[in-house]
Each structure stands twice: as structure tokens, then as C-alpha cells.
Amino acid sequence: MTTKDHTHAKTPVTIITGFLGAGKTTLLNRLIAQHPQTKFAIIENEFGKVPIDHELVVGAGDGIFELANGCICCTLNVELGKVLRHLVDKFQDFDHLIIETTGVADPAGVAAAFVSDMKVQNRFELDSTLCLVDAAHLEATLASNDDVAAQQIAFADVLLLNKADQVSETQLSQIQQTANQINPYAQVVAGAFAQFEGIDLLTIKAHQTATIEQKTQQIRPLLHHHAQLVSHSFSFDAPFDEDKFKMWIYQLLHVQSKGIYRIKGVLHFANKEKKVVFQSVKNQFVFEEGSTWDENQTPTSKIVFIGNSLNEKILQRRLNSCLDKSYFAKI
Ligand SMILES: Nc1nc2c(ncn2[C@@H]2O[C@H](COP(=O)(O)OP(=O)(O)OP(=O)(O)O)[C@@H](O)[C@H]2O)c(=O)[nH]1
Numbered sequence: 478m479t480t481k482d483h484t485h486a487k488t489p490v491t492i493i494t495g496f497l498g499a500g501k502t503t504l505l506n507r508l509i510a511q512h513p514q515t516k517f518a519i520i521e522n523e524f525g526k527v528p529i530d531h532e533l534v535v536g537a538g539d540g541i542f543e544l545a546n547g548c549i550c551c552t553l554n555v556e557l558g559k560v561l562r563h564l565v566d567k568f569q570d571f572d573h574l575i576i577e578t579t580g581v582a583d584p585a586g587v588a589a590a591f592v593s594d595m596k597v598q599n600r601f602e603l604d605s606t607l608c609l610v611d612a613a614h615l616e617a618t619l620a621s622n623d624d625v626a627a628q629q630i631a632f633a634d635v636l637l638l639n640k641a642d643q644v645s646e647t648q649l650s651q652i653q654q655t656a657n658q659i660n661p662y663a664q665v666v667a668g669a670f671a672q673f674e675g676i677d678l679l680t681i682k683a684h685q686t687a688t689i690e691q692k693t694q695q696i697r698p699l700l701h702h703h704a705q706l707v708s709h710s711f712s713f714d715a716p717f718d719e720d721k722f723k724m725w726i727y728q729l730l731h732v733q734s735k736g737i738y739r740i741k742g743v744l745h746f747a748n749k750e751k752k753v754v755f756q757s758v759k760n761q762f763v764f765e766e767g768s769t770w771d772e773n774q775t776p777t778s779k780i781v782f783i784g785n786s787l788n789e790k791i792l793q794r795r796l797n798s799c800l801d802k803s804y805f806a807k808i
Pocket residue numbers: 495496497498499500501502503504530579580609639640641642643668669670671
């Protein structure tokens with residue numbers, strides 16, 4: 478085994494999620510086949526006692542780590558942390574890490590493993606969470622397993638509408654709308670047998686500040702409903718008071734993190750010249766320096782919350798209370 482120089486670039490990580498049978502392993506095999514020059518490490522997670530997916534992954538060499546008989550978003554989360562630390566310490570020779578979750582995993586729990594441990598954080602960088610959506614069965618799945626399937630869709634950076642061969646064009650566009658109602662933030666692409674054209678699924682860069690900035694600009698203050706899952710978007714011309722905002726977010730995510738799947742925003746703090754890019758995964762959150770505000774436009778903060786039964790009015794009130802009071806005295 479050779480040792481790579483990882484002092485400069487962090488190893489990108491792609492999480493593949495999606496409900497049972499949606500096409501996760503099909504996608505994994507396709508990615509391996511499409512990138513013969515890339516050396517992958519793969520973490521597989523299955524519920525059954527006898528791991529099978531391992532056998533179904535073709536051509537990945539010896540870099541497959543299996544976590545069976547439990548789910549990495551909950552019971553096996555500690556195990557996932559151990560495997561990640563093992564990769565950091567002992568298994569250096571790979572370019573990209575792919576994690577295939579069980580069909581019933583909450584991907585937020587998996588993503589959280591990358592923001593809670595410094596050693597892991599220093600080595601890995603989440604590129605994106607890809608969610609396979611079975612176009613032929615989405616409505617039925619949502620009806621019967623609303624929470625898990627909807628959580629997976631809500632958390633994803635890219636929604637891959639798979640099995641397009643099994644539905645009509647009209648059905649496909651309806652499914653696209655349903656998926657976008659649950660997650661207005663995600664890019665949606667359709668395909669069959671996990672073949673998706675016009676998108677490089679390994680370099681989505683969803684967690685990089687530039688991508689978040691760009692995506693947040695597209696968010697309009699709209700309310701989207703799917704069962705109890707909602708997304709609320711807000712924008713503010715008045716700047717935020719950094720201390721108040723951070724204190725509130727800390728409290729919010731510690732008291733209510735179960736119901737909040739994701740928050741992303743580009744913020745204007747009164748004491749900061751540049752944009753501040755903010756995102757949370759479960760109860761973990763980061764604030765990063767973004768680019769400079771456009772001189773010709775009023776700096777406008779935009780923030781989106783995705784979660785279960787979130788009350789828009791309360792969020793609006795709390796956000797208002799974090800605005801910089803001296804701004805209003807000046808106008
Ligand atoms: N018709 C059709 N079948 C597909 C498509 N993609 C995958 N399949 C089939 O669907 C079945 C399930 O695909 P997998 O890739 O194993 O799905 P998975 O999400 O890994 O399944 P689990 O690990 O059990 O959750 C397999 O028989 C695939 O060949 C598609 O686009 N169209």
C-alpha cells in the first residue's frame with residue numbers, strides 16, 4: 478500500500494442514499510465503472526445479518542468496508558466513526574470515499590460523522606449526498622414510509638430520479654414536482670439504470686461556500702409542504718447581530734435538532750464585511766467566510782430551514798429578534 482500526500486487536498490466523500498431498491502448499488506457500480514482511474518474506498522451498510530451488497534459491488538478492489546446488521550445513522554454510528562478513523566490512520570491509498578447507506582437510513586446521521594470528529598474533518602470533505610428516487614414508486618413509498626423517504630429527499634443535494642424507463646414523461650414531471658416540493662434546494666436529474674447525463678456526480682461540491690452562496694441566491698421566500706415536512710425560506714435586508722444569531726442557532730439546534738434536517742444560508746452580519754456562509758447538519762453547524770457582497774446591491778441575507786413541523790411564524794420572529802438593532806435606528 479502506498480501512502481498518498483494528503484497534506485493539501487481533503488478526500489471527497491459522496492453519500493449515496495435512497496429508499497429500498499431505488500438503485501443505490503446500481504449507481505455505485507456505474508460510478509466505479511465510469512471512473513477507472515479513481516481508487517475508491519467504499520463503506521457499505523446493510524440491515525441484514527448476512528451482507529449481500531458487498532458481493533454486488535463490482536471492481537472496487539479491496540477498499541470495501543462493510544457495516545452490517547444495523548444502521549449507520551443510528552446503532553452503527555459509532556462503528557462508522559471507527560471505520561473513518563481507521564481510514565485516516567491505516568488506509569491512505571484512495572482518492573474518493575463513497576458511503577452507500579441502507580434504504581432506511583437518515584442521511585443526516587451519516588453526514589454528521591464528518592463534522593463531529595476533528596481527525597475525520599481534517600482528512601475528509603463531504604462532496605454531496607445523492608438520493609436515488611424510484612420514479613415508479615415514489616408516491617407509494619411516501620404514502621407508506623413518509624418520514625424516512627421524505628427525510629432522505631429533504632437532506633439530499635442531488636435527487637436522482639431513477640427508473641425513468643418505468644414511467645411516462647407526464648408522470649416523471651409530476652414526480653419531479655413532488656421531489657422539489659420536499660426539497661426545493663436540490664438539483665433534480667432523471668435517468669434509468671442509474672445513468673444520469675450532463676452531471677458529474679462525484680464533483681458536486683455541495684458543501685463548498687461558493688456553491689451554497691450560488692444556490693441560496695435561487696431561493697425565493699416560498700412555503701413548501703409535504704406531510705409534516707416543510708421548508709421555510711427567509712430573506713432580510715437588515716444585517717444580523719452575529720452574537721445574537723449564533724446564540725440562537727446554538728440553542729435551536731440543541732433543543733430542537735431532531736426536527737431540523739438542514740439549514741443553509743448566506744448571511745450578512747453587521748460586523749463582517751464579507752458574506753458568511755452558514756450550514757447545519759443535525760445539531761452540528763459551521764460558519765465560513767464567503768465572498769464579498771456585490772457593491773451595487775444591498776447585502777441580503779437568505780436562509781432556508783428544512784425539517785419536521787417547523788413553525789414559520791416562530792422562526793420569522795426569532796430571526797427578527799437576531800437582527801442588528803442599530804441598523805433600524807439609522808433608517
Ligand atoms: N427497470 C429498472 N430497474 C432498475 C433501474 N435501476 C435499478 N434497477 C433494478 O432495481 C433493482 C434494485 O436495484 P439496486 O441498485 O440493488 O437498489 P438498491 O437501492 O441498492 O437496493 P437496496 O440495497 O435493497 O436498498 C435491481 O434489480 C436493479 O437492476 C432502472 O432504472 N430501471
